[in-house]
Amino acid sequence: MSSSRARAWVAGYCALLTLIIVGPLAGSGYLLLRDAVSTPRSYLTDSALGLGAAAPRAVPQDALLAVLSPVIDGGILVKAILIVALWAAGYGAAVLVRRFLDAAVPAQLVAATLALWNPFVAERLLQGHWSLLAGYAALPWTVLAAVRVRRALAPERLGAWAALAASFAAAGLTPTGSLLAAIIGLALVGRRALVPAIALWLVSCAPWLTATALGSGAEPSDPAGVAAFAARAEPWLGTLGSLAGLGGIWNGEAVPASRTTPLALVATVLLLAIVALGVRAVWARGRDGRTLLIIAVVAIVLPALGATPWGLAVGEWLVVHVPGAGLLRDTQKYVALAMPAYALCAAAACQSGGRWFIRRSADGQPSKDESSLVAAFFIALLILPLADLAWGVGNEMRPVRYPGGWAQAVEKIDGPGDVAVLPGGMFRRFPYSGTAPVLDPAPRILPNDVLQTGELRVRGYAVNGEGNRARTVEEALLAGAPPTTLADLGVGWILVERTTPGPLGDAEKTLAATQLVHTDDDLALYRVPTPTLRDTATPTQRHLSTAAHLLWVTLLLTALLTTTLRRR
Structure with missing residues (x-):
């Protein structure tokens, strides 16, 4: 199979999985589920700029929708971003294993399946965190871009930096996504490029950093939120097991039905078994593989510790004394950082599975049919215990229509x-x-x-x-x-x-x-007659916030354009 045809097959497979997951949203209507609110049109209010009384948690997401929704229906925008994000997560994982492990198409499909079909995706969809999934989708691309920056020779540096800028900016649709990409990117970019990479990341998160710096009248987050949003132990797993299986969201109602049954244990054991089979091979790949594995372990262990009494005490202190620390209270979402390492391990396990469990062909290597059989087996092990992720997570995600x-x-x-x-x-x-x-x-x-x-x-x-x-x-x-x-x-x-x-x-x-x-x-x-105007923000604050948003969108568009032209 030619290289272009192979990539088309992988891209098509990721598109198919994405459509299976979000199928109900293909109909007309708006996403309105827990924290997800899409509307026909939104407006560029002070709150949309991150200058309201609340902390700027949905910046620059809300401003982007406010600017684009007069031209494109807001419901279509949100659904399009979500669909593209899910596809990019799967395809990014496939590209990651192809470049890191020289993985063939079957192993790429296993990596893409793991990235798309897991409890983290299911639970965040049910919680309505569509923009967080955009940050999640940027993670494998951030890995690729950061490694390119570190290894690039002079003629390739512009393209490498553009790819990193695009990854940071895309992940920066929300503050949490920006932090996720920063952790991955800055850990891999290398010592020589660390300072300019930090500067680039700061530019990519200018909207929410500006809103935070301007103060906007927001009070510190309530420390009670640390315990409320701590990672949750799922049945038969405990907190650490739930997190290791990419589950454990704080809201016990925003979980697929299968995660409330023994299937949660089965799914976690199978997922971890597949990952474990590939750990040794990924560790042996050198610095990058080891860094990603360490990040995965830390991303699982720290949220588990954060749910202990002393961990909650530390979190409460941070929320009270450190501005912006409220971003850290939902600790389970940082489990997303384990996805790149998990995808690499699953692909490596698929590659080695042909050697361990399948009879060899005449030339001493697994045949294409045998490799595909191993991949199909692994894909089934990942999908079947979480089958209710399909079709809008058991049809929980379906479009609604607002009354006139x-x-x-x-x-x-x-x-x-x-x-x-x-x-x-x-x-x-x-x-x-x-x-x-x-x-x-x-x-x-x-x-x-x-x-x-x-x-x-x-x-x-x-x-x-x-x-x-x-x-x-x-x-x-x-x-x-x-x-x-x-x-x-x-x-x-x-x-x-x-x-x-x-x-x-x-x-x-x-x-x-x-x-x-x-x-x-x-x-x-x-x-209410003759209200006293009580502006939350001053004109200067609005100008500064608008400039920060323009800087972010300029970085995103310029980086995407540069990356595309350099590839061509």
């Missing part, structure tokens, strides 16, 4: 003032969104800033958010305060979402004294 009242509410908001929402709280259960709780779509679908407390209830913990003004507004609204009180707090609009449960308190007293501008079966919108 949302578009009408958007049109009615034609004046200044922030938006307060009822019922209280951040999560909703709409009749059209399924049984899982979903983040309130109001902040991403309305043109004005929406005040949210950021308060979460996770595994019995009440985790306070950073939105102090939002908390004051919500308390006043639930207490039935007069509209003038809300106006003094900068509120110009009150949106009542009628079809979701939640606390309403005595808000009817407030609503009775305000102007109803829109009502239907799903929503009611009220105008």
Whole structure:
């Protein structure tokens, strides 16, 4: 098989697996599942720039959607990014093993399967972390780019640095993805290139670093979140076993059904057995293989330690005393760093499996048919115990349609003032969104800033958010305060979402004294007269944040273009 044809086969296989996973999203509608909120259009508010009261956790993701969604429907954008990310994760793992191990197509398919078909992908899909999966997808490409930078001769250096810049920028769609890529890239890039690589990474994460540096009024994260978001032990596995099997997300509801049965143990044992068969070969490949294996071990052990009493104490101290340390509280997501090493080990195991378990052909090497048989066996071992990852993780991921009242509410908001929402709280259960709780779509679908407390209830913990003004507004609204009180707090609009449960308190007293501008079966919108403008950010802060976003997107596009032209 020619090289180009082989690559086409691998690329097609990755596309097939991706479509099997996200098949239901091919229909019309929007992704609305737990933390995933896609809307027809979003707006470039202060919150989208990372300048709201909450920590900038969705920067530059929200700004990117706000800029592009007037041209391309926001639901299509989110689904396209997710599909491309999953495909890139699988194909990147295949390219990684081809270049590191000179792996044939069957071994590449095993690596691609492991990268795509694992509990980490399933659980993050169910949690709605589509943009985190973009950072996950960038990891094998970051490995390849960092090694190229270290080894490149003068004529190839521009292409190598462009590839690393593209990997950092693509992973930088969210702060966590940026950190994942930085750990991998900076560990492999080599001592001589370390300083410029750090500088390049800092440029790639300019949006969220700028938002953090500007302060934006955000308070430190609640230390209670450290225990709430710690890695979780799955049945029959314990915390360490769950993490080693690429599972263990903090939310026990965002897991496939198979992970609540003995199949979780079976899947983990089979995965680790395949990986273990290839460890020796990867270690023998030298510095890069050993570095990736060490990173994998650390990425599993540290989150497990972080779930112990003393680990929780350390995490709480960091969250209170170190700005931005709230990014570290969901420790299980850093298990993603094990994926490149796992993919290499699985491919190496497939290669050696032909020698260990299959009879040899006349020339003393496994035949193509025999190698394919080993690969098919390994692929089955990876897929079958987690079969419910297929078709939207058991059809949990399916597109929804927003009632027409949302578009009408958007049109009615034609004046200044922030938006307060009822019922209280951040999560909703709409009749059209399924049984899982979903983040309130109001902040991403309305043109004005929406005040949210950021308060979460996770595994019995009440985790306070950073939105102090939002908390004051919500308390006043639930207490039935007069509209003038809300106006003094900068509120110009009150949106009542009628079809979701939640606390309403005595808000009817407030609503009775305000102007109803829109009502239907799903929503009611009220105008609060003469709100006092309380901008979260100054014009200078907005200009700086906008410049940081432009720097990020310029780096991404320039790096991708340069990489493409250099390859051609």
